[in-house]
Amino acid sequence: MTYHTETLDHLLDLEPLHAPRANPGYTVIHPLHDAPEAKCSADRLGPMKLTPGCRLALVAVRFYLVAIMVMGAYRVVTLMGTIKH
Amino acid sequence: MANPIDASKNAPGIQPGSGDFLSRTRVVKSPWMVRVLTFLMVFGPGLIVMEADNDAGAVSTYTQAGAQYGLKLLWLLIILLPVTYFCQEMVVRLGIATGEGHAAMIYQRFGKWWGRFSLFDLQLVNFFTLVTEFAGISLAFAAMGVSPWISVPAACAGLVTMVTTGSYLRWERITILLCLLDTAWLVLGWKGGFGAAQVARNGLVPSMPDGGLTFDYIFLVIATVGTTIAPWQLFFQQSCVADKKLRFKDLDASRWDTFIGAVFTIVVAGGMMLVGAILFRNKVAYTDPAQLATVLGPHYGRFFKSAILMLMVNASILGTTAVSLSSAWAWAEVKGWDHSLQLKFKQAPGFYLTYIGATMAAAGVVLIPRAPLQVIIVGVQVLAGVMLPSALVFLQIMLNDKELLGDPFVNRPWNNRVNWTIIALMFALSAVLAAQVLLPGLFPAPAA
Numbered sequence: 239m240t241y242h243t244e245t246l247d248h249l250l251d252l253e254p255l256h257a258p259r260a261n262p263g264y265t266v267i268h269p270l271h272d273a274p275e276a277k278c279s280a281d282r283l284g285p286m287k288l289t290p291g292c293r294l295a296l297v298a299v300r301f302y303l304v305a306i307m308v309m310g311a312y313r314v315v316t317l318m319g320t321i322k323h
Numbered sequence: 324m325a326n327p328i329d330a331s332k333n334a335p336g337i338q339p340g341s342g343d344f345l346s347r348t349r350v351v352k353s354p355w356m357v358r359v360l361t362f363l364m365v366f367g368p369g370l371i372v373m374e375a376d377n378d379a380g381a382v383s384t385y386t387q388a389g390a391q392y393g394l395k396l397l398w399l400l401i402i403l404l405p406v407t408y409f410c411q412e413m414v415v416r417l418g419i420a421t422g423e424g425h426a427a428m429i430y431q432r433f434g435k436w437w438g439r440f441s442l443f444d445l446q447l448v449n450f451f452t453l454v455t456e457f458a459g460i461s462l463a464f465a466a467m468g469v470s471p472w473i474s475v476p477a478a479c480a481g482l483v484t485m486v487t488t489g490s491y492l493r494w495e496r497i498t499i500l501l502c503l504l505d506t507a508w509l510v511l512g513w514k515g516g517f518g519a520a521q522v523a524r525n526g527l528v529p530s531m532p533d534g535g536l537t538f539d540y541i542f543l544v545i546a547t548v549g550t551t552i553a554p555w556q557l558f559f560q561q562s563c564v565a566d567k568k569l570r571f572k573d574l575d576a577s578r579w580d581t582f583i584g585a586v587f588t589i590v591v592a593g594g595m596m597l598v599g600a601i602l603f604r605n606k607v608a609y610t611d612p613a614q615l616a617t618v619l620g621p622h623y624g625r626f627f628k629s630a631i632l633m634l635m636v637n638a639s640i641l642g643t644t645a646v647s648l649s650s651a652w653a654w655a656e657v658k659g660w661d662h663s664l665q666l667k668f669k670q671a672p673g674f675y676l677t678y679i680g681a682t683m684a685a686a687g688v689v690l691i692p693r694a695p696l697q698v699i700i701v702g703v704q705v706l707a708g709v710m711l712p713s714a715l716v717f718l719q720i721m722l723n724d725k726e727l728l729g730d731p732f733v734n735r736p737w738n739n740r741v742n743w744t745i746i747a748l749m750f751a752l753s754a755v756l757a758a759q760v761l762l763p764g765l766f767p768a769p770a771a
Contacts, residue, residue: 263350266360269568270491270665271348277422280727286432292720295746299713302750306709309761 346492362576367495368563369580371645372411372556373588374502377595378642379459380452380703382612382635384550385592388543389599390609392532394517394525397596399544400589401526403551406745408585410715413722413734413742414557415577418564420732424662425561426653429717432724441714442657446681448706449555449650453685454699456639456646459612461689463635466613471690478636479686482643483679491566491664494644501641505591507634512597514623515604526593545756546704551592552749554710555649557718562652566663571731598631643682651678705760708753715746 280286288296345363377385388396414425421428426445430438457475464474485497532540560581569577598619602609607618612635620628648664651674655662660673668675688694719742721727722734734742 263352264354264357265348265350266357266364267348268346268364269570269573271346272568272570274568275570278420278728278732280421280428280431283726285434286720286724287726288720289723292723295716295720298750299716302712302754303709305754306705306757306761309758310705313761 358576361573362579365567365569365573365576366580366583367499368560368567368569369411369415369577369582370502370584370587371495371498371641372560372563373407373581373584374505374591375498375559375641375645376551376553376556377505377588377591377638378452378646379456379635379639380642380700381550381592382459382595382638384543384546385595386599386612386615387609388547389596390602390607390615391543391599392540393600393603394522394596395530395532396544396547397522397526397593398529399547400551400592400596403548404585404589407552407588408582409738409741409745410552410718411556411560411581411585412578413718413738414560415564415581416574416732417718417721417728418561419569419571419574419577420728422565422568423561424565424652424656425558425714425718427656428561428721430657432721432727433717437717438657441710441717442653444706444710444713445554445558445653446650448703448710449646450681450685451699451703451706452553452555452646453643453681454688454696455703456643457686457689458696458700459639459642460636462611462613463632463639466617466632467629475686475689478640478643479682482640482647482682485644486648486664486678487668487675489665489667489670494664495567498641498644501637502587504637505634505641507630508591508594508598510594511627511630511634512594514627515597515601517597517600522593522597542756542759545752545759548749548752549704549707549711549756551588552711554707554714555646557714558653559645559649562649562656562662566652566665643685647678647681650681651675705757708757712746712750712753715742715749719743719746 345360349360351357351360417425417428423431426438426442429441457478460478461471461475465471486494488494534540564577599609599615601619602615609615612631616628616631616635619631652662654660654677655671655674658673661671662674663671666674688699689696719734719739722732722742723739725733
């Protein structure tokens with residue numbers, strides 16, 4: 239690809255792809271119009287291998303969710319008047 | 324990297340050479356024009372996900388913060404800017420690397436149990452959030468004398484039309500325009516007459532309110548944090564990035580898009596706080612944004628009142644389209660349905676029906692006489708508090724999945740240190756907020 243000296247005319251010179259050009263340039267394609275690229279896929283990887291830190295984080299999430307559910311159940315029970323203060 | 328995903332399934336695409344100025348394939352002469360054009364083509368998901376978070380709930384929270392504490396919480400917004408950017412930047416990286424949505428990734432990498440938990444919680448909290456958005460629309464239009472039986476169905480129809488056009492770009496551009504309309508909050512905040520030096524000082528220097536550290540203050544801080552970072556944002560932006568087919572080389576431009584969105588959102592949120600602070604300065608009690616508009620209207624003119632009310636509507640519209648789409652994308656991804664805004668209704672009926680169903684159901688709830696809207700608003704806070712920490716943990720773990728992402732996309736060590744700190748903080752704040760709602764007896768009663 240040829241790199242041109244950046245004059246004001248050249249900077250504003252935007253041409254559609256199909257216009258014949260004397261000099262090559264850089265093609266800019268919108269993502270929606272571009273050819274699909276190979277992405278990272280988990281299809282053949284199986285279950286994720288978790289480090290001890292990750293396992294600990296997931297255990298912490300479970301404890302957190304249990305605590306929230308217990309608080310919620312307590313709130314429902316007190317609202318029903320089953321537990322009076 | 325494994326075999327390429329069949330991208331043609333969800334986006335038949337447009338032939339190169341067609342399209343408008345920003346979507347047509349071009350040849351340019353200089354590398355910097357490549358960067359500029361690429362950025363303009365990529366720009367959108369970051370701004371939308373950030374600004375759509377300035378929804379009806381955010382308008383209520385930020386104006387309340389200003390009305391109760393003046394400018395004393397502006398510094399919190401500055402601190403939240405990097406927090407929200409770091410969270411969303413991870414989402415962008417994951418979306419570009421995998422080309423898949425967040426819900427689908429959780430199912431694939433964490434299994435069905437966590438996948439179902441995340442999906443179910445997302446759908447529930449999103450539905451309640453949609454109800455609050457339509458409640459905001461109803462409230463704003465009622466203050467303008469329009470019946471909810473007109474405003475809510477009309478808004479619902481507009482939202483459905485906006486999405487079901489079969490063009491991602493058309494939806495994106497309409498939504499970007501709505502986002503940019505929120506700059507009016509800055510005009511309204513400026514009309515409040517606060518000096519630039521005063522705003523800068525309160526934004527950069529943390530300060531306590533005159534009453535000191537109270538539980539009311541702490542809970543408003545937590546509510547502000549919870550408003551600024553919402554679980555649906557993680558799902559929305561990843562799906563949006565995947566639907567827009569962003570490429571590996573778009574990562575830098577997408578990061579800039581996200582950063583600009585974060586700055587824009589924080590600045591607009593500051594504008595909302597400044598508007599609320601007008602009440603604080605005049606020692607007028609705050610009830611809700613519509614009351615704020617009604618009280619300030621006589622002093623600042625009819626335009627001021629109408630502007631606040633229309634901006635409330637705009638915030639609700641933005642929130643509704645983004646939240647509904649995050650639900651529709653997530654559900655369709657997991658079900659394996661075609662799910663792209665580039666597809667016509669007939670090509671992706673499940674995806675569009677999920678969006679339409681969620682929108683119409685939420686609108687319907689608001690129209691029910693004596694609907695328990697306050698319970699729903701509180702429910703949103705609790706469910707979001709349940710979901711956000713776990714969603715962040717999944718995101719953080721996936722961004723350390725070197726087997727899937729490879730070295731280019733995994734977190735760096737400094738990323739991990741920052742992110743785990745943010746996650747720990749979110750756990751603590753969410754737990755306190757949930758406790759305050761579910762166990763109110765543990766905390767002192769709010770000041771009268």
